[in-house]
Amino acid sequence: MNDREHDAEFAKLLEETRRLPRSIEPPRDLWPDIAARIGRPPLWQRWSALAAAAVVLLVVGWRVLGARHPGWEVTRVDGAPRIGRTALVGGGTGTLRVGEAIVTDDSSRAEVQVGVIGRVEVLPGSELRLVAARPDAHRLALARGTIYAEVTAPPRLFVVETPSATAVDLGCAYTLAVDSTGASRLHVTAGYVELQGSGRRSIVPLGAIAVTRRGGGGPGTPYVDDAPAELRRALTAFDFERGGAAAVRTVLRTARAEDAVTLWHLVSRVEPPLRAAVYDRLVALVPPPTGEGGGTSRAAALALDTTTLDRYWQRIRRIQWRREILKGIREIDPRTGLAK
Amino acid sequence: MPDLTELVRRAQHGDEGAFRDLYREHVGRIYALCLRLTGDAAAAEERTQDAFIRAWERLRTFRGESAFATWLHRLAVNVVLMERRGSGRRERRVAPASDDPVYEQAATPPAVPPGEGLDLEQAIAALPAGAREVFVLFDVEGYSHEEIARMCGIAVGTSKAQLFRARRLLREMLER
Numbered sequence: 001m002n003d004r005e006h007d008a009e010f011a012k013l014l015e016e017t018r019r020l021p022r023s024i025e026p027p028r029d030l031w032p033d034i035a036a037r038i039g040r041p042p043l044w045q046r047w048s049a050l051a052a053a054a055v056v057l058l059v060v061g062w063r064v065l066g067a068r069h070p071g072w073e074v075t076r077v078d079g080a081p082r083i084g085r086t087a088l089v090g091g092g093t094g095t096l097r098v099g100e101a102i103v104t105d106d107s108s109r110a111e112v113q114v115g116v117i118g119r120v121e122v123l124p125g126s127e128l129r130l131v132a133a134r135p136d137a138h139r140l141a142l143a144r145g146t147i148y149a150e151v152t153a154p155p156r157l158f159v160v161e162t163p164s165a166t167a168v169d170l171g172c173a174y175t176l177a178v179d180s181t182g183a184s185r186l187h188v189t190a191g192y193v194e195l196q197g198s199g200r201r202s203i204v205p206l207g208a209i210a211v212t213r214r215g216g217g218g219p220g221t222p223y224v225d226d227a228p229a230e231l232r233r234a235l236t237a238f239d240f241e242r243g244g245a246a247a248v249r250t251v252l253r254t255a256r257a258e259d260a261v262t263l264w265h266l267v268s269r270v271e272p273p274l275r276a277a278v279y280d281r282l283v284a285l286v287p288p289p290t291g292e293g294g295g296t297s298r299a300a301a302l303a304l305d306t307t308t309l310d311r312y313w314q315r316i317r318r319i320q321w322r323r324e325i326l327k328g329i330r331e332i333d334p335r336t337g338l339a340k
Numbered sequence: 341m342p343d344l345t346e347l348v349r350r351a352q353h354g355d356e357g358a359f360r361d362l363y364r365e366h367v368g369r370i371y372a373l374c375l376r377l378t379g380d381a382a383a384a385e386e387r388t389q390d391a392f393i394r395a396w397e398r399l400r401t402f403r404g405e406s407a408f409a410t411w412l413h414r415l416a417v418n419v420v421l422m423e424r425r426g427s428g429r430r431e432r433r434v435a436p437a438s439d440d441p442v443y444e445q446a447a448t449p450p451a452v453p454p455g456e457g458l459d460l461e462q463a464i465a466a467l468p469a470g471a472r473e474v475f476v477l478f479d480v481e482g483y484s485h486e487e488i489a490r491m492c493g494i495a496v497g498t499s500k501a502q503l504f505r506a507r508r509l510l511r512e513m514l515e516r
Contacts, residue, residue, distance in 0.1 A: 021372065025368050189493075
């Protein structure tokens with residue numbers, strides 16, 4: 001068979017791949033096993049009872065155990081991560097207790113079980129300290145390096161501090177990196193994260209990024225991960241380099257409907273003289289919810305009325321969510337969130 | 341049978357019968373996905389069960405912003421990927437873009453007698469885990485590299501490299 005025949009046959013193979021049956025019945029009925037496992041009420045119905053039990057256990061536990069430190073299980077993934085001076089080798093596991101740090105070198109990785117609410121992967125070159133491990137507060141501090149976190153708890157139970165900001169989980173998965181200067185970069189891959197610092201906050205949704213610099217006055221303005229390079233540079237100038245009005249004008253010029261997350265944050269961050277320009281550009285790209293575009297609502301938005309801005313945010317948030325979740329499945333109109 | 345929306349609503353209120361009907365409606369699609377992602381019939385059964393149990397537990401978070409089938413499908417992909425990431429088989433996880441000899445060795449091309457066509461399902465199952473996952477998600481299920489990267493926790497470039505690797509291995513099987 002010559003090359004051309006091979007190519008043709010391979011193309012045919014790929015075509016056959018796309019025509020593979022979408023449905024295959026399992027060789028046996030799986031339902032009885034599933035039914036046995038879901039015989040209990042679903043997790044959300046057990047939540048109240050679990051929460052109540054957890055509170056009781058917490059109170060009793062603290063009284064009985066006194067000063068004993070709780071901890072989370074750590075599993076070595078690669079290399080020889082350390083907890084304090086103890087290296088985890090082989091198939092090693094250990095316990096990370098409050099006040100202790102796990103440290104990975106250039107070839108080490110580890111996984112931390114965050115109580116019962118999630119897990120954190122500690123990538124090479126990281127130092128991660130356990131600050132609090134209570135049912136109502138799961139708090140870590142990332143001094144340097146990179147972590148990947150997946151959390152399934154209700155919002156605000158899982159928090160990661162960095163030298164320049166604090167990431168508050170709102171039910172999500174994300175990658176958080178801290179470099180040697182203490183600057184951080186947050187990339188959200190599911191749900192939402194609130195980034196706080198210096199009295200400012202950024203809400204970073206699925207598919208968006210926010211950076212923060214030490215002493216930079218709080219978290220930077222979030223942007224979607226496919227934002228134009230020129231817009232990103234202008235945001236950096238605005239957030240950290242005193243770029244002022246010129247930087248904002250560049251953002252407005254380069255922004256697409258997909259960048260509504262950025263513009264929404266800018267509405268409340270720019271100086272009052274620029275606010276109308278930012279808001280009008282946002283409205284032009286992504287129309288506000290019905291009834292929000294009138295003069296009164298515009299005035300309310302420009303006065304930074306919380307309810308008005310929050311309603312607008314819910315619309316932008318939903319569009320961004322649909323855009324990300326349906327990427328490659330359906331083409332979504334970034335102005336409306338509806339399938340084209 | 342009531343329509344899917346009604347079944348979902350009832351299941352969200354704890355109606356196990358409604359959930360069983362949803363299972364019957366979707367199990368073939370989910371099993372096919374799990375079978376191709378794992379390359380192993382026994383593992384596919386387990387992951388299919390896990391996916392439906394997870395779906396039952398998280399039904400309340402389904403808000404109808406996408407089709408239930410889409411939500412369930414995505415959830416099943418996550419179940420399979422999470423299980424592999426957490427199962428200690430990380431040495432076979434998607435490698436950084438460079439070639440990984442161990443990774444290549446994991447591929448055991450099926451023996452195809454001369455003159456006989458390649459069994460595509462068998463060939464996909466024989467791919468290394470990371471390459472198989474990307475191949476199935478991209479070429480069979482139609483996800484984009486960006487989505488795959490997010491779901492697998494890898495870079496977009498790595499996803500593309502794994503797809504290239506999977507196709508190359510399939511081509512090699514074809515040429516045997």
